[in-house]
Amino acid sequence: MHLDPAIDGFARYLGTERGFSANTVRAYCADLSGLATFAEDQAVDTVDGLTLELLRDWLWNGTQAGLARATIARRSASARGFTAWLTRDGVLPSDPAVRLRSPKPGRTLPRVINHTQMEELLDRLEAAAGTDDPGAVRDLAIIELLYASALRVSELVGLDVGDVDLSRLTVRVTGKGDKERVVPFGVPAQAAIVRYLQAARPALAVAPVVSVSAQSDPRALFLGSHRQRLGVRAVYRLVAALLESMPGTGPAGPHALRHTAATHLLDGGADLRAVQEILGHASLGTTQIYTHVSAERLQQSYRLAHPRA
Structure with missing residues:
Protein backbone atom coordinates (compact mmCIF):
# COMPACT_ATOMS: atom_id res chain seq x y z
CA MET A 1 0.00 0.00 0.00
CA HIS A 2 1.27 3.47 -0.92
CA LEU A 3 1.97 5.76 2.02
CA ASP A 4 -0.44 8.56 1.03
CA PRO A 5 -3.66 6.47 0.90
CA ALA A 6 -2.53 4.67 4.06
CA ILE A 7 -2.24 8.00 5.88
CA ASP A 8 -5.69 9.00 4.58
CA GLY A 9 -7.14 5.75 5.91
CA PHE A 10 -5.48 6.28 9.29
CA ALA A 11 -6.94 9.79 9.44
CA ARG A 12 -10.45 8.43 8.82
CA TYR A 13 -9.90 5.83 11.54
CA LEU A 14 -8.83 8.50 14.04
CA GLY A 15 -11.82 10.68 13.27
CA THR A 16 -14.58 8.07 13.03
CA GLU A 17 -13.55 5.18 15.26
CA ARG A 18 -11.39 6.94 17.82
CA GLY A 19 -13.44 10.14 17.87
CA PHE A 20 -10.41 12.42 17.75
CA SER A 21 -11.00 16.12 17.09
CA ALA A 22 -10.32 17.61 13.67
CA ASN A 23 -7.33 19.50 15.09
CA THR A 24 -5.80 16.32 16.51
CA VAL A 25 -6.31 14.44 13.25
CA ARG A 26 -4.66 17.29 11.33
CA ALA A 27 -1.67 17.16 13.69
CA TYR A 28 -1.25 13.42 13.10
CA CYS A 29 -1.54 13.90 9.34
CA ALA A 30 1.02 16.71 9.34
CA ASP A 31 3.53 14.50 11.17
CA LEU A 32 2.90 11.54 8.90
CA SER A 33 3.07 13.64 5.75
CA GLY A 34 6.51 14.71 6.92
CA LEU A 35 7.40 11.04 7.41
CA ALA A 36 6.16 10.22 3.89
CA THR A 37 8.28 13.00 2.40
CA PHE A 38 11.36 11.79 4.28
CA ALA A 39 10.67 8.18 3.25
CA GLU A 40 10.32 9.14 -0.40
CA ASP A 41 13.71 10.85 -0.22
CA GLN A 42 15.02 7.45 0.85
CA ALA A 43 13.29 5.80 -2.15
CA VAL A 44 10.51 4.39 0.05
CA ASP A 45 6.92 5.09 -1.01
CA THR A 46 4.99 2.12 0.42
CA VAL A 47 4.20 1.08 3.97
CA ASP A 48 6.23 -2.11 3.47
CA GLY A 49 9.35 0.03 3.42
CA LEU A 50 8.77 1.46 6.89
CA THR A 51 11.48 0.03 9.11
CA LEU A 52 12.67 0.82 12.60
CA GLU A 53 15.88 2.20 11.11
CA LEU A 54 14.01 4.53 8.75
CA LEU A 55 11.79 5.80 11.57
CA ARG A 56 14.79 6.41 13.79
CA ASP A 57 16.53 8.27 10.96
CA TRP A 58 13.44 10.43 10.51
CA LEU A 59 13.41 11.42 14.18
CA TRP A 60 17.17 12.01 14.12
CA ASN A 61 16.77 14.23 11.07
CA GLY A 62 14.23 16.32 12.99
CA THR A 63 16.58 16.58 15.96
CA GLN A 64 19.40 17.76 13.71
CA ALA A 65 17.03 20.35 12.21
CA GLY A 66 16.60 21.85 15.70
CA LEU A 67 13.07 20.63 16.44
CA ALA A 68 12.01 20.75 20.08
CA ARG A 69 12.02 17.59 22.18
CA ALA A 70 8.24 17.84 22.49
CA THR A 71 7.90 17.89 18.68
CA ILE A 72 10.15 14.85 18.30
CA ALA A 73 8.14 13.03 20.99
CA ARG A 74 4.89 13.89 19.20
CA ARG A 75 6.28 12.67 15.85
CA SER A 76 7.31 9.41 17.47
CA ALA A 77 3.82 8.96 18.92
CA SER A 78 2.26 9.63 15.50
CA ALA A 79 4.49 7.04 13.84
CA ARG A 80 3.79 4.43 16.54
CA GLY A 81 0.06 4.96 16.24
CA PHE A 82 0.21 4.69 12.45
CA THR A 83 2.24 1.48 12.29
CA ALA A 84 0.22 -0.10 15.12
CA TRP A 85 -2.96 0.55 13.11
CA LEU A 86 -1.40 -0.89 9.95
CA THR A 87 -0.39 -4.01 11.88
CA ARG A 88 -3.81 -4.50 13.48
CA ASP A 89 -5.45 -4.22 10.05
CA GLY A 90 -3.12 -6.84 8.64
CA VAL A 91 -1.42 -4.47 6.21
CA LEU A 92 1.95 -5.05 7.92
CA PRO A 93 2.99 -8.47 9.26
CA SER A 94 4.71 -6.88 12.27
CA ASP A 95 4.96 -3.46 13.84
CA PRO A 96 8.28 -1.77 12.96
CA ALA A 97 7.79 0.99 15.54
CA VAL A 98 7.18 -1.22 18.56
CA ARG A 99 10.73 -0.49 19.79
CA LEU A 100 10.79 3.14 18.64
CA ARG A 101 11.73 5.45 21.48
CA SER A 102 11.64 9.20 21.70
CA PRO A 103 12.99 11.79 24.14
CA LYS A 104 10.72 12.69 26.99
CA PRO A 105 9.54 16.23 26.42
CA GLY A 106 10.91 18.60 29.02
CA ARG A 107 8.27 19.99 31.33
CA THR A 108 7.74 23.68 30.76
CA LEU A 109 5.49 25.68 33.02
CA PRO A 110 2.70 27.49 31.19
CA ARG A 111 2.47 31.26 31.10
CA VAL A 112 0.27 32.65 33.84
CA ILE A 113 -1.03 36.22 34.10
CA ASN A 114 -1.24 37.48 37.66
Missing part, protein backbone atom coordinates in the same frame (compact mmCIF):
# COMPACT_ATOMS: atom_id res chain seq x y z
CA HIS A 115 -4.42 38.87 39.22
CA THR A 116 -3.41 42.52 38.85
CA GLN A 117 -2.48 42.10 35.19
CA MET A 118 -5.75 40.29 34.51
CA GLU A 119 -7.76 43.09 36.11
CA GLU A 120 -5.88 45.68 34.06
CA LEU A 121 -6.52 43.72 30.87
CA LEU A 122 -10.25 43.46 31.58
CA ASP A 123 -10.42 47.16 32.51
CA ARG A 124 -8.93 48.04 29.10
CA LEU A 125 -11.52 45.91 27.35
CA GLU A 126 -14.31 47.42 29.44
CA ALA A 127 -13.19 50.91 28.47
CA ALA A 128 -13.16 49.97 24.80
CA ALA A 129 -16.58 48.38 25.08
CA GLY A 130 -17.85 51.62 26.63
CA THR A 131 -17.73 53.16 23.15
CA ASP A 132 -20.51 50.71 22.16
CA ASP A 133 -18.45 49.46 19.24
CA PRO A 134 -19.90 45.97 18.48
CA GLY A 135 -16.47 44.43 18.00
CA ALA A 136 -15.20 45.80 21.30
CA VAL A 137 -18.29 44.57 23.17
CA ARG A 138 -17.80 41.14 21.61
CA ASP A 139 -14.10 41.09 22.53
CA LEU A 140 -14.91 41.80 26.18
CA ALA A 141 -17.37 38.89 26.23
CA ILE A 142 -14.80 36.60 24.61
CA ILE A 143 -12.06 37.34 27.14
CA GLU A 144 -14.41 37.21 30.10
CA LEU A 145 -15.66 33.78 29.01
CA LEU A 146 -12.21 32.41 28.15
CA TYR A 147 -10.93 33.43 31.58
CA ALA A 148 -14.08 32.51 33.52
CA SER A 149 -14.50 29.02 32.07
CA ALA A 150 -10.91 28.15 31.05
CA LEU A 151 -12.04 27.18 27.56
CA ARG A 152 -9.86 26.05 24.69
CA VAL A 153 -10.03 28.49 21.79
CA SER A 154 -11.56 25.81 19.54
CA GLU A 155 -14.27 25.25 22.15
CA LEU A 156 -15.00 28.97 22.35
CA VAL A 157 -15.42 29.55 18.60
CA GLY A 158 -17.52 26.39 18.33
CA LEU A 159 -20.15 27.67 20.78
CA ASP A 160 -23.70 28.28 19.60
CA VAL A 161 -26.09 30.73 21.25
CA GLY A 162 -28.09 27.81 22.61
CA ASP A 163 -25.05 26.43 24.44
CA VAL A 164 -25.10 29.28 26.96
CA ASP A 165 -27.45 29.08 29.96
CA LEU A 166 -27.51 32.61 31.37
CA SER A 167 -29.81 31.72 34.26
CA ARG A 168 -27.63 28.88 35.55
CA LEU A 169 -24.36 30.58 34.54
CA THR A 170 -23.13 27.55 32.62
CA VAL A 171 -21.98 26.82 29.08
CA ARG A 172 -22.19 23.49 27.27
CA VAL A 173 -18.85 22.80 25.58
CA THR A 174 -17.79 20.19 23.02
CA GLY A 175 -14.16 19.41 23.73
CA LYS A 176 -11.54 16.98 22.45
CA GLY A 177 -12.93 13.74 21.08
CA ASP A 178 -16.38 15.38 20.77
CA LYS A 179 -16.84 14.99 24.52
CA GLU A 180 -19.40 17.34 26.01
CA ARG A 181 -19.08 18.98 29.40
CA VAL A 182 -20.91 21.75 31.22
CA VAL A 183 -18.67 24.50 32.59
CA PRO A 184 -19.62 27.31 34.98
CA PHE A 185 -18.87 31.00 34.55
CA GLY A 186 -19.26 33.99 36.85
CA VAL A 187 -21.42 37.09 37.07
CA PRO A 188 -18.95 39.39 35.22
CA ALA A 189 -18.89 36.97 32.27
CA GLN A 190 -22.67 36.74 32.40
CA ALA A 191 -22.99 40.53 32.23
CA ALA A 192 -20.53 40.71 29.32
CA ILE A 193 -22.37 38.00 27.36
CA VAL A 194 -25.79 39.59 27.97
CA ARG A 195 -24.44 42.94 26.82
CA TYR A 196 -22.97 41.31 23.71
CA LEU A 197 -26.17 39.43 22.85
CA GLN A 198 -28.34 42.51 23.31
CA ALA A 199 -26.19 45.26 21.84
CA ALA A 200 -23.41 43.84 19.67
CA ARG A 201 -24.43 40.54 18.12
CA PRO A 202 -27.52 41.95 16.38
CA ALA A 203 -25.31 44.57 14.70
CA LEU A 204 -22.74 41.96 13.64
CA ALA A 205 -25.52 39.70 12.34
CA VAL A 206 -26.59 42.31 9.74
CA ALA A 207 -23.10 43.37 8.67
CA PRO A 208 -22.48 43.28 4.90
CA VAL A 209 -21.16 40.00 3.48
CA VAL A 210 -17.90 40.46 1.59
CA SER A 211 -18.35 37.60 -0.87
CA VAL A 212 -21.03 35.28 -2.18
CA SER A 213 -19.07 32.27 -0.90
CA ALA A 214 -19.03 33.61 2.68
CA GLN A 215 -21.42 31.58 4.81
CA SER A 216 -23.25 33.27 7.66
CA ASP A 217 -24.02 31.14 10.70
CA PRO A 218 -27.13 32.22 12.63
CA ARG A 219 -26.40 29.70 15.40
CA ALA A 220 -22.88 30.90 16.24
CA LEU A 221 -22.45 32.69 19.55
CA PHE A 222 -19.52 34.82 18.45
CA LEU A 223 -19.70 36.41 15.01
CA GLY A 224 -16.98 38.04 12.96
CA SER A 225 -17.35 41.26 11.01
CA HIS A 226 -19.09 39.58 8.06
CA ARG A 227 -21.78 37.50 9.82
CA GLN A 228 -19.57 34.44 9.88
CA ARG A 229 -18.68 32.38 12.93
CA LEU A 230 -15.60 33.94 14.49
CA GLY A 231 -12.47 31.93 13.70
CA VAL A 232 -9.62 30.65 15.83
CA ARG A 233 -7.10 32.98 14.21
CA ALA A 234 -9.16 36.06 15.04
CA VAL A 235 -9.18 35.09 18.73
CA TYR A 236 -5.44 34.41 18.63
CA ARG A 237 -4.84 37.89 17.19
CA LEU A 238 -7.04 39.47 19.85
CA VAL A 239 -5.32 37.78 22.79
CA ALA A 240 -1.82 38.26 21.36
CA ALA A 241 -2.45 41.99 20.97
CA LEU A 242 -3.71 42.24 24.55
CA LEU A 243 -0.74 40.35 26.03
CA GLU A 244 1.92 41.94 23.83
CA SER A 245 2.74 44.73 26.25
CA MET A 246 2.45 42.60 29.40
CA PRO A 247 5.59 41.33 31.14
CA GLY A 248 6.11 37.59 31.17
CA THR A 249 7.48 34.83 29.02
CA GLY A 250 5.80 32.06 27.09
CA PRO A 251 3.15 31.92 24.37
CA ALA A 252 0.77 34.88 24.17
CA GLY A 253 -2.24 33.07 22.75
CA PRO A 254 -5.68 32.16 24.16
CA HIS A 255 -4.20 29.15 25.96
CA ALA A 256 -2.45 31.57 28.31
CA LEU A 257 -5.89 32.58 29.61
CA ARG A 258 -6.81 28.91 30.10
CA HIS A 259 -3.59 28.36 32.04
CA THR A 260 -4.26 31.51 34.04
CA ALA A 261 -7.81 30.47 34.96
CA ALA A 262 -6.68 27.01 36.09
CA THR A 263 -3.86 28.41 38.20
CA HIS A 264 -6.05 31.05 39.80
CA LEU A 265 -8.64 28.38 40.66
CA LEU A 266 -6.01 26.30 42.44
CA ASP A 267 -4.55 29.39 44.12
CA GLY A 268 -8.04 30.09 45.44
CA GLY A 269 -8.36 26.62 46.95
CA ALA A 270 -10.26 24.73 44.25
CA ASP A 271 -10.04 20.94 44.33
CA LEU A 272 -7.71 19.47 41.67
CA ARG A 273 -10.37 17.08 40.39
CA ALA A 274 -12.87 19.93 40.06
CA VAL A 275 -10.32 21.83 37.96
CA GLN A 276 -9.80 18.69 35.88
CA GLU A 277 -13.55 18.59 35.13
CA ILE A 278 -13.64 22.27 34.22
CA LEU A 279 -10.68 21.92 31.88
CA GLY A 280 -11.99 18.72 30.31
CA HIS A 281 -8.76 16.80 30.90
CA ALA A 282 -9.07 13.03 30.49
CA SER A 283 -6.17 12.48 32.88
CA LEU A 284 -5.59 14.06 36.26
CA GLY A 285 -1.88 14.02 35.47
CA THR A 286 -2.43 16.62 32.75
CA THR A 287 -4.06 18.93 35.28
CA GLN A 288 -1.28 18.47 37.82
CA ILE A 289 1.08 20.78 35.93
CA TYR A 290 -0.95 23.64 37.41
CA THR A 291 -0.09 22.46 40.91
CA HIS A 292 3.56 23.00 39.95
CA VAL A 293 2.72 26.51 38.76
CA SER A 294 0.94 27.31 42.02
CA ALA A 295 3.80 25.84 44.06
CA GLU A 296 6.31 27.94 42.12
CA ARG A 297 4.25 31.08 42.73
CA LEU A 298 4.10 30.18 46.43
CA GLN A 299 7.88 29.80 46.54
CA GLN A 300 8.36 33.16 44.83
CA SER A 301 6.08 34.83 47.38
CA TYR A 302 7.96 33.12 50.21
CA ARG A 303 11.35 34.23 48.90
CA LEU A 304 10.15 37.81 48.58
CA ALA A 305 8.36 38.02 51.91
CA HIS A 306 10.15 35.85 54.47
CA PRO A 307 13.08 37.51 56.26
CA ARG A 308 15.08 34.28 56.32
CA ALA A 309 14.15 32.98 52.88
Whole structure:
Protein backbone atom coordinates (compact mmCIF):
# COMPACT_ATOMS: atom_id res chain seq x y z
CA MET A 1 0.00 0.00 0.00
CA HIS A 2 1.27 3.47 -0.92
CA LEU A 3 1.97 5.76 2.02
CA ASP A 4 -0.44 8.56 1.03
CA PRO A 5 -3.66 6.47 0.90
CA ALA A 6 -2.53 4.67 4.06
CA ILE A 7 -2.24 8.00 5.88
CA ASP A 8 -5.69 9.00 4.58
CA GLY A 9 -7.14 5.75 5.91
CA PHE A 10 -5.48 6.28 9.29
CA ALA A 11 -6.94 9.79 9.44
CA ARG A 12 -10.45 8.43 8.82
CA TYR A 13 -9.90 5.83 11.54
CA LEU A 14 -8.83 8.50 14.04
CA GLY A 15 -11.82 10.68 13.27
CA THR A 16 -14.58 8.07 13.03
CA GLU A 17 -13.55 5.18 15.26
CA ARG A 18 -11.39 6.94 17.82
CA GLY A 19 -13.44 10.14 17.87
CA PHE A 20 -10.41 12.42 17.75
CA SER A 21 -11.00 16.12 17.09
CA ALA A 22 -10.32 17.61 13.67
CA ASN A 23 -7.33 19.50 15.09
CA THR A 24 -5.80 16.32 16.51
CA VAL A 25 -6.31 14.44 13.25
CA ARG A 26 -4.66 17.29 11.33
CA ALA A 27 -1.67 17.16 13.69
CA TYR A 28 -1.25 13.42 13.10
CA CYS A 29 -1.54 13.90 9.34
CA ALA A 30 1.02 16.71 9.34
CA ASP A 31 3.53 14.50 11.17
CA LEU A 32 2.90 11.54 8.90
CA SER A 33 3.07 13.64 5.75
CA GLY A 34 6.51 14.71 6.92
CA LEU A 35 7.40 11.04 7.41
CA ALA A 36 6.16 10.22 3.89
CA THR A 37 8.28 13.00 2.40
CA PHE A 38 11.36 11.79 4.28
CA ALA A 39 10.67 8.18 3.25
CA GLU A 40 10.32 9.14 -0.40
CA ASP A 41 13.71 10.85 -0.22
CA GLN A 42 15.02 7.45 0.85
CA ALA A 43 13.29 5.80 -2.15
CA VAL A 44 10.51 4.39 0.05
CA ASP A 45 6.92 5.09 -1.01
CA THR A 46 4.99 2.12 0.42
CA VAL A 47 4.20 1.08 3.97
CA ASP A 48 6.23 -2.11 3.47
CA GLY A 49 9.35 0.03 3.42
CA LEU A 50 8.77 1.46 6.89
CA THR A 51 11.48 0.03 9.11
CA LEU A 52 12.67 0.82 12.60
CA GLU A 53 15.88 2.20 11.11
CA LEU A 54 14.01 4.53 8.75
CA LEU A 55 11.79 5.80 11.57
CA ARG A 56 14.79 6.41 13.79
CA ASP A 57 16.53 8.27 10.96
CA TRP A 58 13.44 10.43 10.51
CA LEU A 59 13.41 11.42 14.18
CA TRP A 60 17.17 12.01 14.12
CA ASN A 61 16.77 14.23 11.07
CA GLY A 62 14.23 16.32 12.99
CA THR A 63 16.58 16.58 15.96
CA GLN A 64 19.40 17.76 13.71
CA ALA A 65 17.03 20.35 12.21
CA GLY A 66 16.60 21.85 15.70
CA LEU A 67 13.07 20.63 16.44
CA ALA A 68 12.01 20.75 20.08
CA ARG A 69 12.02 17.59 22.18
CA ALA A 70 8.24 17.84 22.49
CA THR A 71 7.90 17.89 18.68
CA ILE A 72 10.15 14.85 18.30
CA ALA A 73 8.14 13.03 20.99
CA ARG A 74 4.89 13.89 19.20
CA ARG A 75 6.28 12.67 15.85
CA SER A 76 7.31 9.41 17.47
CA ALA A 77 3.82 8.96 18.92
CA SER A 78 2.26 9.63 15.50
CA ALA A 79 4.49 7.04 13.84
CA ARG A 80 3.79 4.43 16.54
CA GLY A 81 0.06 4.96 16.24
CA PHE A 82 0.21 4.69 12.45
CA THR A 83 2.24 1.48 12.29
CA ALA A 84 0.22 -0.10 15.12
CA TRP A 85 -2.96 0.55 13.11
CA LEU A 86 -1.40 -0.89 9.95
CA THR A 87 -0.39 -4.01 11.88
CA ARG A 88 -3.81 -4.50 13.48
CA ASP A 89 -5.45 -4.22 10.05
CA GLY A 90 -3.12 -6.84 8.64
CA VAL A 91 -1.42 -4.47 6.21
CA LEU A 92 1.95 -5.05 7.92
CA PRO A 93 2.99 -8.47 9.26
CA SER A 94 4.71 -6.88 12.27
CA ASP A 95 4.96 -3.46 13.84
CA PRO A 96 8.28 -1.77 12.96
CA ALA A 97 7.79 0.99 15.54
CA VAL A 98 7.18 -1.22 18.56
CA ARG A 99 10.73 -0.49 19.79
CA LEU A 100 10.79 3.14 18.64
CA ARG A 101 11.73 5.45 21.48
CA SER A 102 11.64 9.20 21.70
CA PRO A 103 12.99 11.79 24.14
CA LYS A 104 10.72 12.69 26.99
CA PRO A 105 9.54 16.23 26.42
CA GLY A 106 10.91 18.60 29.02
CA ARG A 107 8.27 19.99 31.33
CA THR A 108 7.74 23.68 30.76
CA LEU A 109 5.49 25.68 33.02
CA PRO A 110 2.70 27.49 31.19
CA ARG A 111 2.47 31.26 31.10
CA VAL A 112 0.27 32.65 33.84
CA ILE A 113 -1.03 36.22 34.10
CA ASN A 114 -1.24 37.48 37.66
CA HIS A 115 -4.42 38.87 39.22
CA THR A 116 -3.41 42.52 38.85
CA GLN A 117 -2.48 42.10 35.19
CA MET A 118 -5.75 40.29 34.51
CA GLU A 119 -7.76 43.09 36.11
CA GLU A 120 -5.88 45.68 34.06
CA LEU A 121 -6.52 43.72 30.87
CA LEU A 122 -10.25 43.46 31.58
CA ASP A 123 -10.42 47.16 32.51
CA ARG A 124 -8.93 48.04 29.10
CA LEU A 125 -11.52 45.91 27.35
CA GLU A 126 -14.31 47.42 29.44
CA ALA A 127 -13.19 50.91 28.47
CA ALA A 128 -13.16 49.97 24.80
CA ALA A 129 -16.58 48.38 25.08
CA GLY A 130 -17.85 51.62 26.63
CA THR A 131 -17.73 53.16 23.15
CA ASP A 132 -20.51 50.71 22.16
CA ASP A 133 -18.45 49.46 19.24
CA PRO A 134 -19.90 45.97 18.48
CA GLY A 135 -16.47 44.43 18.00
CA ALA A 136 -15.20 45.80 21.30
CA VAL A 137 -18.29 44.57 23.17
CA ARG A 138 -17.80 41.14 21.61
CA ASP A 139 -14.10 41.09 22.53
CA LEU A 140 -14.91 41.80 26.18
CA ALA A 141 -17.37 38.89 26.23
CA ILE A 142 -14.80 36.60 24.61
CA ILE A 143 -12.06 37.34 27.14
CA GLU A 144 -14.41 37.21 30.10
CA LEU A 145 -15.66 33.78 29.01
CA LEU A 146 -12.21 32.41 28.15
CA TYR A 147 -10.93 33.43 31.58
CA ALA A 148 -14.08 32.51 33.52
CA SER A 149 -14.50 29.02 32.07
CA ALA A 150 -10.91 28.15 31.05
CA LEU A 151 -12.04 27.18 27.56
CA ARG A 152 -9.86 26.05 24.69
CA VAL A 153 -10.03 28.49 21.79
CA SER A 154 -11.56 25.81 19.54
CA GLU A 155 -14.27 25.25 22.15
CA LEU A 156 -15.00 28.97 22.35
CA VAL A 157 -15.42 29.55 18.60
CA GLY A 158 -17.52 26.39 18.33
CA LEU A 159 -20.15 27.67 20.78
CA ASP A 160 -23.70 28.28 19.60
CA VAL A 161 -26.09 30.73 21.25
CA GLY A 162 -28.09 27.81 22.61
CA ASP A 163 -25.05 26.43 24.44
CA VAL A 164 -25.10 29.28 26.96
CA ASP A 165 -27.45 29.08 29.96
CA LEU A 166 -27.51 32.61 31.37
CA SER A 167 -29.81 31.72 34.26
CA ARG A 168 -27.63 28.88 35.55
CA LEU A 169 -24.36 30.58 34.54
CA THR A 170 -23.13 27.55 32.62
CA VAL A 171 -21.98 26.82 29.08
CA ARG A 172 -22.19 23.49 27.27
CA VAL A 173 -18.85 22.80 25.58
CA THR A 174 -17.79 20.19 23.02
CA GLY A 175 -14.16 19.41 23.73
CA LYS A 176 -11.54 16.98 22.45
CA GLY A 177 -12.93 13.74 21.08
CA ASP A 178 -16.38 15.38 20.77
CA LYS A 179 -16.84 14.99 24.52
CA GLU A 180 -19.40 17.34 26.01
CA ARG A 181 -19.08 18.98 29.40
CA VAL A 182 -20.91 21.75 31.22
CA VAL A 183 -18.67 24.50 32.59
CA PRO A 184 -19.62 27.31 34.98
CA PHE A 185 -18.87 31.00 34.55
CA GLY A 186 -19.26 33.99 36.85
CA VAL A 187 -21.42 37.09 37.07
CA PRO A 188 -18.95 39.39 35.22
CA ALA A 189 -18.89 36.97 32.27
CA GLN A 190 -22.67 36.74 32.40
CA ALA A 191 -22.99 40.53 32.23
CA ALA A 192 -20.53 40.71 29.32
CA ILE A 193 -22.37 38.00 27.36
CA VAL A 194 -25.79 39.59 27.97
CA ARG A 195 -24.44 42.94 26.82
CA TYR A 196 -22.97 41.31 23.71
CA LEU A 197 -26.17 39.43 22.85
CA GLN A 198 -28.34 42.51 23.31
CA ALA A 199 -26.19 45.26 21.84
CA ALA A 200 -23.41 43.84 19.67
CA ARG A 201 -24.43 40.54 18.12
CA PRO A 202 -27.52 41.95 16.38
CA ALA A 203 -25.31 44.57 14.70
CA LEU A 204 -22.74 41.96 13.64
CA ALA A 205 -25.52 39.70 12.34
CA VAL A 206 -26.59 42.31 9.74
CA ALA A 207 -23.10 43.37 8.67
CA PRO A 208 -22.48 43.28 4.90
CA VAL A 209 -21.16 40.00 3.48
CA VAL A 210 -17.90 40.46 1.59
CA SER A 211 -18.35 37.60 -0.87
CA VAL A 212 -21.03 35.28 -2.18
CA SER A 213 -19.07 32.27 -0.90
CA ALA A 214 -19.03 33.61 2.68
CA GLN A 215 -21.42 31.58 4.81
CA SER A 216 -23.25 33.27 7.66
CA ASP A 217 -24.02 31.14 10.70
CA PRO A 218 -27.13 32.22 12.63
CA ARG A 219 -26.40 29.70 15.40
CA ALA A 220 -22.88 30.90 16.24
CA LEU A 221 -22.45 32.69 19.55
CA PHE A 222 -19.52 34.82 18.45
CA LEU A 223 -19.70 36.41 15.01
CA GLY A 224 -16.98 38.04 12.96
CA SER A 225 -17.35 41.26 11.01
CA HIS A 226 -19.09 39.58 8.06
CA ARG A 227 -21.78 37.50 9.82
CA GLN A 228 -19.57 34.44 9.88
CA ARG A 229 -18.68 32.38 12.93
CA LEU A 230 -15.60 33.94 14.49
CA GLY A 231 -12.47 31.93 13.70
CA VAL A 232 -9.62 30.65 15.83
CA ARG A 233 -7.10 32.98 14.21
CA ALA A 234 -9.16 36.06 15.04
CA VAL A 235 -9.18 35.09 18.73
CA TYR A 236 -5.44 34.41 18.63
CA ARG A 237 -4.84 37.89 17.19
CA LEU A 238 -7.04 39.47 19.85
CA VAL A 239 -5.32 37.78 22.79
CA ALA A 240 -1.82 38.26 21.36
CA ALA A 241 -2.45 41.99 20.97
CA LEU A 242 -3.71 42.24 24.55
CA LEU A 243 -0.74 40.35 26.03
CA GLU A 244 1.92 41.94 23.83
CA SER A 245 2.74 44.73 26.25
CA MET A 246 2.45 42.60 29.40
CA PRO A 247 5.59 41.33 31.14
CA GLY A 248 6.11 37.59 31.17
CA THR A 249 7.48 34.83 29.02
CA GLY A 250 5.80 32.06 27.09
CA PRO A 251 3.15 31.92 24.37
CA ALA A 252 0.77 34.88 24.17
CA GLY A 253 -2.24 33.07 22.75
CA PRO A 254 -5.68 32.16 24.16
CA HIS A 255 -4.20 29.15 25.96
CA ALA A 256 -2.45 31.57 28.31
CA LEU A 257 -5.89 32.58 29.61
CA ARG A 258 -6.81 28.91 30.10
CA HIS A 259 -3.59 28.36 32.04
CA THR A 260 -4.26 31.51 34.04
CA ALA A 261 -7.81 30.47 34.96
CA ALA A 262 -6.68 27.01 36.09
CA THR A 263 -3.86 28.41 38.20
CA HIS A 264 -6.05 31.05 39.80
CA LEU A 265 -8.64 28.38 40.66
CA LEU A 266 -6.01 26.30 42.44
CA ASP A 267 -4.55 29.39 44.12
CA GLY A 268 -8.04 30.09 45.44
CA GLY A 269 -8.36 26.62 46.95
CA ALA A 270 -10.26 24.73 44.25
CA ASP A 271 -10.04 20.94 44.33
CA LEU A 272 -7.71 19.47 41.67
CA ARG A 273 -10.37 17.08 40.39
CA ALA A 274 -12.87 19.93 40.06
CA VAL A 275 -10.32 21.83 37.96
CA GLN A 276 -9.80 18.69 35.88
CA GLU A 277 -13.55 18.59 35.13
CA ILE A 278 -13.64 22.27 34.22
CA LEU A 279 -10.68 21.92 31.88
CA GLY A 280 -11.99 18.72 30.31
CA HIS A 281 -8.76 16.80 30.90
CA ALA A 282 -9.07 13.03 30.49
CA SER A 283 -6.17 12.48 32.88
CA LEU A 284 -5.59 14.06 36.26
CA GLY A 285 -1.88 14.02 35.47
CA THR A 286 -2.43 16.62 32.75
CA THR A 287 -4.06 18.93 35.28
CA GLN A 288 -1.28 18.47 37.82
CA ILE A 289 1.08 20.78 35.93
CA TYR A 290 -0.95 23.64 37.41
CA THR A 291 -0.09 22.46 40.91
CA HIS A 292 3.56 23.00 39.95
CA VAL A 293 2.72 26.51 38.76
CA SER A 294 0.94 27.31 42.02
CA ALA A 295 3.80 25.84 44.06
CA GLU A 296 6.31 27.94 42.12
CA ARG A 297 4.25 31.08 42.73
CA LEU A 298 4.10 30.18 46.43
CA GLN A 299 7.88 29.80 46.54
CA GLN A 300 8.36 33.16 44.83
CA SER A 301 6.08 34.83 47.38
CA TYR A 302 7.96 33.12 50.21
CA ARG A 303 11.35 34.23 48.90
CA LEU A 304 10.15 37.81 48.58
CA ALA A 305 8.36 38.02 51.91
CA HIS A 306 10.15 35.85 54.47
CA PRO A 307 13.08 37.51 56.26
CA ARG A 308 15.08 34.28 56.32
CA ALA A 309 14.15 32.98 52.88
